[in-house]
Amino acid sequence: MGEGGNSEQAAPANLESVATTTQDDNDGKIAGVTTEMEYRLKGETEFIPVTGTEITGLKSGIYEVRFVAKEGYNASPTVEVVVGDYLLEAPANGDTTMGALGVTAVGAKFIASGLVAEGTNGPQVPSTLAEVATFLKNEYDATLNTDAIVVTDGNIEITNTVLSTEDWNKIKANGDKTIPYRITLVKDSATAPVSTDNKVLKIAIYEDGKAVLETIQ
Numbered sequence: 001m002g003e004g005g006n007s008e009q010a011a012p013a014n015l016e017s018v019a020t021t022t023q024d025d026n027d028g029k030i031a032g033v034t035t036e037m038e039y040r041l042k043g044e045t046e047f048i049p050v051t052g053t054e055i056t057g058l059k060s061g062i063y064e065v066r067f068v069a070k071e072g073y074n075a076s077p078t079v080e081v082v083v084g085d086y087l088l089e090a091p092a093n094g095d096t097t098m099g100a101l102g103v104t105a106v107g108a109k110f111i112a113s114g115l116v117a118e119g120t121n122g123p124q125v126p127s128t129l130a131e132v133a134t135f136l137k138n139e140y141d142a143t144l145n146t147d148a149i150v151v152t153d154g155n156i157e158i159t160n161t162v163l164s165t166e167d168w169n170k171i172k173a174n175g176d177k178t179i180p181y182r183i184t185l186v187k188d189s190a191t192a193p194v195s196t197d198n199k200v201l202k203i204a205i206y207e208d209g210k211a212v213l214e215t216i217q
Helices: 129-140 165-171
Strands: 016-018 028-031 037-041 054-058 061-067 079-083 097-099 109-112 149-152 155-158 181-186 199-205 211-215
Touching: 016 079, 028 079, 054 061, 097 211, 109 129, 129 165, 155 199, 155 211
Parallel strands: none
Antiparallel strands: 016 028, 028 054, 037 061, 061 079, 097 155, 109 181, 149 155, 181 199, 199 211
């Protein structure tokens, strides 16, 4: 017997969550519930009654779900259910290899937002991939997987994930998270400021860490 002479109930089981699907972060779900349950976002005080077999319209976070108290029974222990964040994913059919006219394996240069001449607010400076990686590490404490960006003479290929989701969010903390983070490959001969004619293609890196190659528009 439990508190007040009531019986105890087991915690809910077999609950499933669905992550939010947009940056609005308001369409997550918990399925497998019943009207005999109640829920709350972890850290909140009040429980909310469940009105059907799904809880909808949830933002991402950790939710506590339990059976409500009823005659002869105490409320059950809570079970935690994680409603995941929306993840900006790279398109499955995106290009991961592309020709790169004017680019060589030893001379490849890139430009990235914020990577300018030291002590200036000038134009983006063409930099090696290693220099871009150093900039991202120093500026955001983010690690760029340079091994996954393979440049050969006249060609570039993405072979693996380029950033972790955590590091992508560090870089985009004050930016627009509805679009990928982009680095631009430029011709070996390019100098700052880089003209459109010297831009070759863009590496578009998504929140899931995958990257695709985009032509210059």
